[in-house]
Amino acid sequence: MRGIDCSVCAVRDSAACAALLPAERQELARAGHTRTYQRGETIFAAGDRQDVCATLTSGLLKISHFDEDGHERILSLVHPAGFVGEMFAPMLRHDVVALTESRLCLFARSEYEAAIERHPALAHALLRRSAEELYDARAQIALDAKRSATGKVASLLLSLARAASRSSCHGAALFDLPLNRGEMATLLGLTIETVSRQLGRLETGGIIRRSGARGIQVLDAARLEDLTA
Amino acid sequence: MRGIDCSVCAVRDSAACAALLPAERQELARAGHTRTYQRGETIFAAGDRQDVCATLTSGLLKISHFDEDGHERILSLVHPAGFVGEMFAPMLRHDVVALTESRLCLFARSEYEAAIERHPALAHALLRRSAEELYDARAQIALDAKRSATGKVASLLLSLARAASRSSCHGAALFDLPLNRGEMATLLGLTIETVSRQLGRLETGGIIRRSGARGIQVLDAARLEDLTA
């Protein structure tokens, strides 16, 4: 759909474009369009020319990298209001794939770059968002560092619980995993088997309850938090 | 020293401020000052109010995080032309420490923020730099993922060799490690002993030669590259 109706956008107050004045945003919206992607659909592929960028309005994306042996590593998850697409590199360096049905608000890179030039507030907002992403990436590095498999799985569960609940302060007690075992493994740098075993242990320990492959109920958030350390 | 003389700056063409016109930069330079830090000196400490930011003109910094047990993890190295300091978070979230004698070009955060508002080109340059940092952080995550200790040490050596040589294309054949074993371990998420053993193996394998604790000579860069995979 050509043109975007921001008034119905779920992230209109939190995405980068929220920095614009209503009139400015409307102008930008006319240059963009929205599109829905199904689970597993590739939005951007590594190596492509980067001529489009986007804001995620709903759903969940992964940014991932394939090493020479074809093993995937998920570098980051993108939550609603997140911005994807490189404004500076000529080519994309990572794949961006929908993990759940996702709605994006797409812009030609040239349009968006022009908007940045015209509206310093937009540049400012992107800078801010980018600092946040950098912080997240570094948090992930810190997590990778010393944590045992148990700690990695525990903190992933906590972070997914937090993302699942609308309230930013504490996580949902009951939610569905948006990732399958393989994706969890590839995000944490573990194997599928290890993830599965860790979940098993958390359940027998009375910390979580599983229902089906995807359903998670957090029974003892405090203890889960402890395992994170 | 109040005021900065950009004409003698080693990174005047590569740092963010290179985006400014000479006159604009000179104006910014008047608001800043330079300072030299010794190895081990803390430039910013986590938890501090963030009221200053800086460009590194020479030397090497580490950005590190201490977990609750007091274990350090180096999240990133900062090379000359790098920018440090968060413009958006109220507090610093990581420590920034000099690894070698380092010279920084410091600005009050408020001054720098004002400069960003006044000069969109500066915001643009920072955005670009920040995208680059994000990419590096993600490369580090990818590295953490599947790589054996050998691979981690090998790629660290290559990256340090690259940083040691002025030419960006291929690394120095002979250089001094700017980090001690503990720092290397903490950067790679390994133990000191493992790093030491890996270096030992690389030497007996004829891939590098060590002289003293810090000196490294790369004898077979191609083979080192292979171990990276």
Add this chain to the structure above:
DNA sequence: CGTATGGTTGAGGTAATTCAACCTGTGTGG
């Protein structure tokens, strides 16, 4: 009903950690 996909469970191997001793160079005080 048979196949595919995703998930769990078990046995065995291995690389890195842990713990401990030892080495080496450097600086300090007697």
Add this chain to the structure above:
DNA sequence: CCACACAGGTTGAATTACCTCAACCATACG
């Protein structure tokens, strides 16, 4: 000038956490 302490580094032996490989189970779907 030597003795000593100290920090950084190396080396060895034992342990362990995770991986690999393989079988098995559950659910969905044609």
